[in-house]
Amino acid sequence: MERRQLLKSSLALLGTTTLISFVYPASKFLIPPKSNAKDAQVTLDKDQIPPGTAKEVIYNEIPLVIINRRGSGFIALSRVCTHLGCLVGYDSFNRKLVCPCHAGEFDLEGKVLTGPATKSLHRYPLKISSKQITIG
Ligand code: FES
CATH class of the missing domain: 2.102.10.10 (Rieske [2Fe-2S] iron-sulphur domain)
Known part of the structure; x- marks a missing residue:
C-alpha cells in the first residue's frame, strides 16, 4: 500500500469515527428510549x-x-x-x-x-x- 493511500484510508476512518461520535449521542437525545413504565400498575x-x-x-x-x-x-x-x-x-x-x-x-x-x-x-x-x- 502506498503512503498516500494509507493516509487517505486513515483520514477516512478518523472522519467516520468522528461523525459517529456526534451522530450517535444526538440520535439518543432526539429519540428517547421507550419507557418501561407504560401500562405498569x-x-x-x-x-x-x-x-x-x-x-x-x-x-x-x-x-x-x-x-x-x-x-x-x-x-x-x-x-x-x-x-x-x-x-x-x-x-x-x-x-x-x-x-x-x-x-x-x-x-x-x-x-x-x-x-x-x-x-x-x-x-x-x-x-x-x-x-x-x-x-x-
Ligand atoms: S394552569 Fe391555569 S388554572 Fe391551572
Whole structure:
C-alpha cells in the first residue's frame, strides 16, 4: 500500500469515527428510549392514605393524586390542570384541589369550582381490595 493511500484510508476512518461520535449521542437525545413504565400498575397500601389525606403518585408518567375522601372513599385524579397544564395540589383543610398558576380550583370529584379551567380533572379507575389500592 502506498503512503498516500494509507493516509487517505486513515483520514477516512478518523472522519467516520468522528461523525459517529456526534451522530450517535444526538440520535439518543432526539429519540428517547421507550419507557418501561407504560401500562405498569401502581399499588399502594390503603394505610398510606388515611381519611382526609392524599398521596401523589406517578402513573404512566402522569402525575396523579389519590385522595381518601371522608365518607366517599378513594379517587384518583390527574394533577395536570385542564387550563394550561400546571400541577394542582391537594388542600386538605378546604377539601379541594388548587392550581398554583391561575388559582383554579377543583372539587374532590375533579370538577371545576372556580378559575379559568373549563374541564374537569381526568379521573383514573381504581381497583380497591381489602388492603390495597391499584391503578391500572
Ligand atoms: S394552569 Fe391551572 S388554572 Fe391555569
